[in-house]
Amino acid sequence: MGGRSRTNRTPYEIRLNLTALVDVTVLLLTFFMVVNQFASAERVEMPIPRPRESMARDRRIAEPVVINIIHRGPDAAPAYQIGPLAVGSLADLSQRLAVEKRNTPQIEVVLRADRRLDYARVREVMELLGEHAISKFHVVAEVASGR
Amino acid sequence: MTGRSDTGGVLRALPATSAIAPRRRRTRRPRRHVLRDVLVLNLTPMLDVIFNVLLFLIVVTRFSTPEGYLPARLPARSAAAPGFDVPRVPVRVYVTGDAVGGSCAVRINDRNAPPVAPEALIAQLAGLLKQPGFDERTPVYLSADDGVKWDDVVNVYNAALAASYQRIFFVRS
Numbered sequence: 001m002g003g004r005s006r007t008n009r010t011p012y013e014i015r016l017n018l019t020a021l022v023d024v025t026v027l028l029l030t031f032f033m034v035v036n037q038f039a040s041a042e043r044v045e046m047p048i049p050r051p052r053e054s055m056a057r058d059r060r061i062a063e064p065v066v067i068n069i070i071h072r073g074p075d076a077a078p079a080y081q082i083g084p085l086a087v088g089s090l091a092d093l094s095q096r097l098a099v100e101k102r103n104t105p106q107i108e109v110v111l112r113a114d115r116r117l118d119y120a121r122v123r124e125v126m127e128l129l130g131e132h133a134i135s136k137f138h139v140v141a142e143v144a145s146g147r
Numbered sequence: 148m149t150g151r152s153d154t155g156g157v158l159r160a161l162p163a164t165s166a167i168a169p170r171r172r173r174t175r176r177p178r179r180h181v182l183r184d185v186l187v188l189n190l191t192p193m194l195d196v197i198f199n200v201l202l203f204l205i206v207v208t209r210f211s212t213p214e215g216y217l218p219a220r221l222p223a224r225s226a227a228a229p230g231f232d233v234p235r236v237p238v239r240v241y242v243t244g245d246a247v248g249g250s251c252a253v254r255i256n257d258r259n260a261p262p263v264a265p266e267a268l269i270a271q272l273a274g275l276l277k278q279p280g281f282d283e284r285t286p287v288y289l290s291a292d293d294g295v296k297w298d299d300v301v302n303v304y305n306a307a308l309a310a311s312y313q314r315i316f317f318v319r320s
Contacts, residue, residue, distance in 0.1 A: 028201055029200060032201065049301035050298065051305035052306070055309050056216060119292065119293055120294070122300070130221045135221045139219045141214065143212075143214060
């Protein structure tokens with residue numbers, strides 16, 4: 001009884017001041033929108049080559065076909081991925097490449113290879129490009145800091 | 148005495164107050180009502196959306212090193228050369244895995260020449276451009292051994308680009 005009468009008498013109205021929360025949230029939102037590079041299924045997470053005085057530029061390429069060559073250990077064969085699709089072997093990669101080339105004759109190929117790979121592994125894929133009459137492509141490397 | 152007269156005064160005054168009271172209520176109520184209204188902005192849906200977007204961005208954000216492209220070429224398969232192109236002596240760059248201290252050795256034009264230090268490679272390649280018969284259009288043939296790391300090959304390729312060569316080709320060793 002006493003408790004109830006005390007509650008009834010309370011003159012306060014509890015309000016949550018959301019201003020600071022909204023401020024911080026909107027700031028965080030803006031930050032993430034600015035710094036975000038949308039994770040692309042086409043770009044597998046891997047250490048890419050880091051050349052001295054890198055000449056690599058982050059230029060826009062219209063609808064590139066990204067080929068990833070993924071390192072799986074010093075003695076293991078690498079894994080391949082073309083676009084978002086993982087392919088089991090070089091033969092499968094060749095088939096996919098043929099399809100892409102048929103669909104887009106002026107195909108723009110981007111070669112993303114793990115920096116730890118032996119050159120032989122990358123050369124095999126380059127030769128595959130040559131077989132499909134793709135003589136120009138783009139090699140992915142780290143952009144020099146400050147560019 | 149005073150008590151009686153007071154009671155009488157109150158009784159007499161009663162009808163007068165009851166007559167005034169409703170008039171006051173009619174005039175003041177709407178004003179009070181307006182003053183009591185508080186405009187409250189309902190932020191709940193906005194916060195919901197913002198939190199969802201924030202969560203999405205936090206999940207998909209990658210703080211990775213920025214990557215760029217190096218334009219690369221393979222030698223053309225057809226033997227047909229452009230009609231008016233001057234035949235040029237190419238610069239041949241050999242990348243082998245026989246370095247003593249480093250991961251690879253780079254030699255220019257001669258497989259048996261002493262290797263070029265990695266930090267001097269750009270300057271050495273650029274120096275060739277000053278010789279007669281060489282310019283930016285001079286083809287550079289980059290041939291690397293199979294066991295050389297891809298990182299080293301790209302480093303040499305990048306050095307040729309940095310030395311202003313425009314036609315650099317990956318060729319078989």
